[in-house]
Amino acid sequence: MSDNIRMVAREESGMVTAKLVISHPNESGTRKDEQGNLVPANFVRTGTVTLNGSPLMDLQLGPSVSKDPFFQFRFAGKKGDSLKVSFTDSGNMVFAAESVVL
Amino acid sequence: MKRRQFLASGAVFAGFLLALPGNLMAEWVAGSFQQVPLTDAFRNALGTDDIVVTDKISITAPTVATDGAAVPVEIASELKGERLYLFVEKNPTPLVFTCTFHGSALPWFSLHIRMKESSTVHAVVWDGLRYHMSSVHVDVLSQAC
Numbered sequence: 678m679s680d681n682i683r684m685v686a687r688e689e690s691g692m693v694t695a696k697l698v699i700s701h702p703n704e705s706g707t708r709k710d711e712q713g714n715l716v717p718a719n720f721v722r723t724g725t726v727t728l729n730g731s732p733l734m735d736l737q738l739g740p741s742v743s744k745d746p747f748f749q750f751r752f753a754g755k756k757g758d759s760l761k762v763s764f765t766d767s768g769n770m771v772f773a774a775e776s777v778v779l
Numbered sequence: 780m781k782r783r784q785f786l787a788s789g790a791v792f793a794g795f796l797l798a799l800p801g802n803l804m805a806e807w808v809a810g811s812f813q814q815v816p817l818t819d820a821f822r823n824a825l826g827t828d829d830i831v832v833t834d835k836i837s838i839t840a841p842t843v844a845t846d847g848a849a850v851p852v853e854i855a856s857e858l859k860g861e862r863l864y865l866f867v868e869k870n871p872t873p874l875v876f877t878c879t880f881h882g883s884a885l886p887w888f889s890l891h892i893r894m895k896e897s898s899t900v901h902a903v904v905w906d907g908l909r910y911h912m913s914s915v916h917v918d919v920l921s922q923a924c
Contacts, residue, residue: 737805743893747890
């Protein structure tokens with residue numbers, strides 16, 4: 678399901694900045710549609726990031742994250758490092774992606 | 780395949796699926812993300828509301844946000860942070876996210892958040908000994924949540 682995540686990681690003087698966007702409605706569960714009905718909650722809840730197979734970050738996410746979640750994070754790394762991310766939403770759908778540090 | 784066999788194989792497969800995510804990924808801690816006032820949200824997420832105010836965590840966010848549906852927030856900690864938390868005081872669910880850093884990760888994070896109304900935004904960092912907090916106020920011109 679990596680079409681749902683776009684990720685870029687770039688190294689500059691030993692520090693890598695990674696940016697990623699998950700295509701996801703991220704419904705908070707408190708929004709109403711045109712008919713005034715509550716739209717059921719459906720949002721990204723957990724995420725893990727690994728660098729060359731070792732854990733780098735664990736995320737816990739709530740309903741206050743925007744639609745199409747956009748995250749940036751930083752770590753000490755180098756060009757060619759392998760970065761993998763995996764996210765799970767409240768419907769247990771898994772979204773994963775991997776990329777190489779540029 | 781007989782019905783009994785089918786059920787048995789289904790149960791084995793379901794067990795496998797249940798065991799798998801537990802190993803790969805931490806469970807979502809629902810208790811931290813309840814719709815409660817800020818002080819309760821602190822207690823639920825941190826286990827305490829004993830937090831030291833610091834100027835060593837910087838929060839970069841617009842003073843006035845035109846669209847509450849996507850407010851860019853950047854958090855940078857000068858303190859060596861093991862865990863980072865972001866709270867929006869007046870959101871129905873104050874806790875936005877928590878992040879645990881491992882290995883070479885730097886205590887820095889940036890994301891777009893929803894803000895229901897103008898509110899103070901609090902970033903909390905756990906340095907392994909105590910909780911430290913910095914706060915900024917963001918005025919929101921249009922609602923979202």
